[in-house]
Amino acid sequence: MADLNFLAPVPDAVVAYTEVLSPQTIGKKIKIHTKEHGIPDLEGVEIVLLGVLENRNDVNYIGEDFNLNEIRNAFYKLFPGSWSTKLADLGDIYKGETVEDTYYALKETVSELVKLKIIPVVLGGSQDLTYPMYRAFDKIIPMVNLVNVDRNFDLGDLTQPIKNDSFVGKIILEEPYNLFNYATIGYQTYFNSQEQIDLMETLYFEAYRLGQVSNDITLVEPVMRDANIVSVDLGSIKASEVSLNQKVSPNGLDGKEICAITRYAGISNKVSTLGIFEYKPSKDDEITCILISQMIWYFIEGVNNRVEDTDFKDEHIYQKFITLVDSQELNFYKSIKTGRWWIEIPFLNEINNKLKRHTLLPCMHQDYLDACNNKIPQRWFKAYQKNCV
Structure with a gap:
């Protein structure tokens, strides 16, 4: 478990909050990495929460810090479904001395967890953190399928350093070339240049417009069934569903749709990492945190209902x-x-x-x-x- 040493414990205030919760809540049933007891035993654990407090490659970064305490509090006070799935909260990866240090810590941690057949739910931070999540698979599987739930393709200027709006370009261009398929769910045409739309077609990548997804959410299921990594940009959610600092566009996925999407990701037998990114706290923060906690809940619900049905030899x-x-x-x-x-x-x-x-x-x-x-x-x-x- 040496590769999990990058993790800092869940803050004491959040751990203390669990003391006042109902015995039936998730907060009373989840294993928590605490300062007092260290990293919990992961024997039998199938899904872990993992915070990454890194946002320096956000194109709009102005030096602000953030924490995930309110998301944890919102998640802990939910009641689990009829689950057999065991959960753990491994705490946070703090900003490294450089962004590359944070990337390395995340890559090694995700790689270790995936090898243990544990699904990390990564909470961040800017969406460029998808890049080290992708690199975590370099020595695990030969080809990777990535699904991005986003209003943008995030291809960016392929010649420029990595940012949260250009991380896919780095994934495409950098060796080893492990990306087989890239799919964007919920993109909005007016946020993407025609050149980028054409590039998606040229590379035979998949793109599903917001209108398509809203008209028929089941389009998402086969895409998720073939995905290894799912990355969700909270900016894909419509402004009326989220807090002040989280508002990006009046159009976007609603709360029901984004929860259905994370449930489809959970049901997929291949999805082994989920990332939820671009969290930006604000004073009226509660509604975003509740939505994120419900997205995680539905993902776990999906994992708990996985059915192996690909034995085509029989x-x-x-x-x-x-x-x-x-x-x-x-x-x-x-x-x-x-x-x-x-x-x-x-x-x-x-x-x-x-x-x-x-x-x-x-x-x-x-x-x-x-x-x-x-x-x-x-x-x-x-x-x-x-x-x-």
């Missing part, structure tokens, strides 16, 4: 459907257990393709219906094109 647990679209044979698989759908991506044997572990792509029933009507599913097309690159 013909008794799935149905296979074959369609023909423009002379291209498409193979669909439907889990009998959950009703979830996948589409097969064929190998291109003549090239050194990246898809050795991505032969089945999560999709929706609608994709199958579209294929029956001679329409190629967009997710399949983009994954296929990436395989050809």
Whole structure:
């Protein structure tokens, strides 16, 4: 557990707050890293909270500090669902001497936790912290899928140093090249240049507009089912749902939608890290903290309801459907257990393709219906094109 030594304990004031809570609340059931008792035993723990008090690479940074005490208080006083999932709060990673020091601490901590099959829920801080979360997977899996819930693509100027609006550019450009797919959920066109929108298309990345997501929240499910890392920018939430300093745009996801999105992330069997970023406390702070605590609650609810349904070696647990679209044979698989759908991506044997572990792509029933009507599913097309690159 040496790599967890970067962690500072949960503040005494927050620990003291748990003393007055009802015995049935999360605060009474969660294992807490305290000054008195140190890091708790993580045996059997499946999800941990991890604060990162770093915001120096925020493009609007003016030297302000923040803490996560109110978020913890709001989360601790919630009542758990009918969960078997064990939780722990590992405390905070403080700002390092440099931002790179903080990145290193976060990368090593997340890497250690993922190796232990523990899901860290990272609370921050500026969203560039997604970059060290991504780098934590360098020696764990060969290719990484990243989902960003955001109004922006965060591609930024690829030639400039990393900031919270350009961290994806660094992920794309820097070796080792481990990024397979990047998807943005809830983007708003007027916050993104046409050049960036075109670049997303050129790279065959996925982008779902706010209107699409609001009209049909189930679009999010197959995207999350294929994600390893999910990063949420609180700026994607509409101004009426959050506190004064948190207000970014009158348009955005509402509270119900963002909680549904984190629940989909939890249900995904592949999501092994969730980050919630761009928290900016203010005097009327309570509503944002309550919303974040509910987002975490729904993520845990999702994890607790995970069902393994990808054993496609057993013909008794799935149905296979074959369609023909423009002379291209498409193979669909439907889990009998959950009703979830996948589409097969064929190998291109003549090239050194990246898809050795991505032969089945999560999709929706609608994709199958579209294929029956001679329409190629967009997710399949983009994954296929990436395989050809």
